Amino acid sequence: MPTATTVERVMPIGALAERTGVKVETIRYYEQVGLLPPPERSEGNQRRYGRAHVERLAFIKHARDLGFAVEAIRALLRLSDNPAMACDEAHAIAVAHRDEVRHKIARLRSLEAELERIATTCSGGVAACDCAIIEALADHGRCSHGAH
Amino acid sequence: MPTATTVERVMPIGALAERTGVKVETIRYYEQVGLLPPPERSEGNQRRYGRAHVERLAFIKHARDLGFAVEAIRALLRLSDNPAMACDEAHAIAVAHRDEVRHKIARLRSLEAELERIATTCSGGVAACDCAIIEALADHGRCSHGAH
DNA sequence: CTCCAAAGCTCTAGTCGTTAGAGGTCAAGG
DNA sequence: CCTTGACCTCTAACGACTAGAGCTTTGGAG
Numbered sequence A, B: 001m002p003t004a005t006t007v008e009r010v011m012p013i014g015a016l017a018e019r020t021g022v023k024v025e026t027i028r029y030y031e032q033v034g035l036l037p038p039p040e041r042s043e044g045n046q047r048r049y050g051r052a053h054v055e056r057l058a059f060i061k062h063a064r065d066l067g068f069a070v071e072a073i074r075a076l077l078r079l080s081d082n083p084a085m086a087c088d089e090a091h092a093i094a095v096a097h098r099d100e101v102r103h104k105i106a107r108l109r110s111l112e113a114e115l116e117r118i119a120t121t122c123s124g125g126v127a128a129c130d131c132a133i134i135e136a137l138a139d140h141g142r143c144s145h146g147a148h
Numbered sequence C: 001c002t003c004c005a006a007a008g009c010t011c012t013a014g015t016c017g018t019t020a021g022a023g024g025t026c027a028a029g030g
Numbered sequence D: 001c002c003t004t005g006a007c008c009t010c011t012a013a014c015g016a017c018t019a020g021a022g023c024t025t026t027g028g029a030g
Helices: A013-020 A024-032 A051-065 A070-081 A088-121 A132-143 B013-020 B024-032 B051-065 B070-081 B088-121 B132-143
Strands: none
Touching: A013 A024, A013 A051, A024 A051, A051 A070, A051 B132, A070 A088, A070 B132, A088 A132, A088 B088, A088 B132, A132 B051, A132 B070, A132 B088, B013 B024, B013 B051, B024 B051, B051 B070, B070 B088, B088 B132
């Protein structure tokens, strides 16, 4: 007993959007940049998607959620279309991205520490505060050359 | 015995860039969007910066390095120009940003874990690999609805 | 003093991955 | 048949720069 959106042969863009959690505009964008192949059209020129599109878009969505760049996804899709190209390349892409993510985490952690420090130095509303946060920002500026 | 770049009254944009580590184009951009006040100009219409500009730009740079958005920096600069406005607001900005950074870290950490998992599932070049990374991306797509 | 390369100037457009809007067409239920 | 919502294309905006074209100014060497 298939519901309206499980009639997969003739899915309009809105149903595909709902199913995958990707916005309509974004789907059209992915088509425009060549991530999602152009689907067939209805007589009235409206896009009609099938199961293959759902799967491909889900793949794209998951990769985007993992923070892969559109370029990287293009490469991953090429690999998935062409398994003969082996997974060495896919592995390299994933590892490169993982390292990038690690890098970002490390950077953000030190930012967090510094933000925490300057935010707690001045907890707001205190009279002695002139203001510690602003001074921290200004001082660090000065400290790069030690000039006054 | 001041060197060329320590002659602060007449610093051209390139010297300011070198001193602060902010690119020339970015300095002009900051002026355009109103973060850095327009400096005086030479007879030939070239920007000439002084010490105040070095300090303000260093403040901006440090805040940007900490990941504050330009809008937030605009607010912080307003506060630093006008200390009477108290540090409550600065504190709120810093705390909000710290929380945002924490959020980002948490998200990235789970991404990292998943990337690690899929990257090590297929270590590349293995025959059995068909490929685990690509399957992981595809499967997750499918698992959101359990459909085949 | 004259010349030339480096550095400056303005203005425009491109980046990335969407998102939003204008202004129109199509499909389906009452 | 008519309305309403979903769809269509095309263009511009976001944030924070970055790059380039095409020009002028500056400052040191000859």
